[in-house]
Amino acid sequence: MQAVNEIRNVGVIGAGTMGNGIAHVFARSGYQVVLCEVEQRFLDRGLEALRKNLEREAAKGKISTDDAQASLARVTGVLDRERLADCDFVIEAATEKFDIKKAIFTDLDRITRKEVILASNTSSISVTKLANVTSRPDRVIGMHFFNPVPIMKLVEVIRGMATSQETYDQVRDLAGKLEKTPIEVNDAPGFVSNRVLMPLLNEAMYAVMEGVATPEAVDEVFRLGMAHPMGPLTLADFIGLDVCLDIMRVLQDGFGDPKYRPCPLLVRMVDAGWLGRKSGRGFYQY
Numbered sequence: 001m002q003a004v005n006e007i008r009n010v011g012v013i014g015a016g017t018m019g020n021g022i023a024h025v026f027a028r029s030g031y032q033v034v035l036c037e038v039e040q041r042f043l044d045r046g047l048e049a050l051r052k053n054l055e056r057e058a059a060k061g062k063i064s065t066d067d068a069q070a071s072l073a074r075v076t077g078v079l080d081r082e083r084l085a086d087c088d089f090v091i092e093a094a095t096e097k098f099d100i101k102k103a104i105f106t107d108l109d110r111i112t113r114k115e116v117i118l119a120s121n122t123s124s125i126s127v128t129k130l131a132n133v134t135s136r137p138d139r140v141i142g143m144h145f146f147n148p149v150p151i152m153k154l155v156e157v158i159r160g161m162a163t164s165q166e167t168y169d170q171v172r173d174l175a176g177k178l179e180k181t182p183i184e185v186n187d188a189p190g191f192v193s194n195r196v197l198m199p200l201l202n203e204a205m206y207a208v209m210e211g212v213a214t215p216e217a218v219d220e221v222f223r224l225g226m227a228h229p230m231g232p233l234t235l236a237d238f239i240g241l242d243v244c245l246d247i248m249r250v251l252q253d254g255f256g257d258p259k260y261r262p263c264p265l266l267v268r269m270v271d272a273g274w275l276g277r278k279s280g281r282g283f284y285q286y
Contacts, residue, residue: 004170007031007174008088009087010031010032010091011034012033012036012093015046016046019035019037020046020047021147022145027050028063029178036080036081037078037079038079040079043079044077051072084108085111087112088116089117089119090117090119092104093121096122109133109134109136114135114136117141118141123190126254137163139164140163141168142159143175144156146193154183155181156191157184159186168184189250189253199260204222206263215283219233240275
């Protein structure tokens with residue numbers, strides 16, 4: 001397996017909020033990045049978000065204008081997954097659905113060199129299951145970044161059942177090179193972050209559905225009483241209600257425990273297309 005200092009070209013699959021943020025931090029740290037999407041409109045949107053975020057950092061004096069331009073120049077947008085063949089490390093940041101990720105990992109196993117580590121930004125899906133669709137389960141790992149990726153320091157590094165110590169060490173060191181703080185977590189539904197967070201958000205939704213309090217009141221309780229920077233329903237809108245629902249279903253399926261049942265109000269809102277900030281309406285209007 002190549003050493004972490006031999007990783008120069010990084011592939012990122014998915015140019016959405018998480019994917020373009022991951023591409024951002026790799027490019028800002030000096031890596032060449034191949035950002036891969038399935039449609040040109042998604043790729044254009046992701047590259048535009050990346051450009052604006054780099055310009056915002058420069059405007060705030062966090063990086064120089066030259067560094068922002070150089071970072072953007074290191075990112076190449078592609079639609080053909082075969083263009084990832086020369087990458088030294090690949091991370092997937094696609095939709096939180098197992099079948100989609102399974103197809104991606106099957107492809108990556110075929111396309112990339114056998115020594116290349118394949119990582120997933122999954123926030124809840126089993127790394128072990130993803131590893132099992134490849135011929136290199138020892139080199140598959142979870143690398144769960146947090147939104148907004150350029151700002152948030154935490155990376156959950158998730159070991160699958162077969163993940164080797166060498167793979168873990170490399171990804172831990174890689175996170176450090178991105179100026180992130182890696183936290184080791186073993187493979188289980190939702191890992192640590194979402195296993196604890198999502199039931200909290202889900203219960204806040206039940207409080208609204210049952211008429212206990214308005215969304216504003218629920219959020220104020222957590223902001224003023226628990227010193228949360230934002231309330232649980234504002235956070236759910238920020239994450240995306242469809243993402244929250246997907247994760248609750250992974251938890252429910254993975255544990256078989258009724259305490260993880262998604263709130264019916266959440267299900268209805270997602271069915272209505274009320275997905276939070278990204279759709280303009282969730283528990284609040286934007």
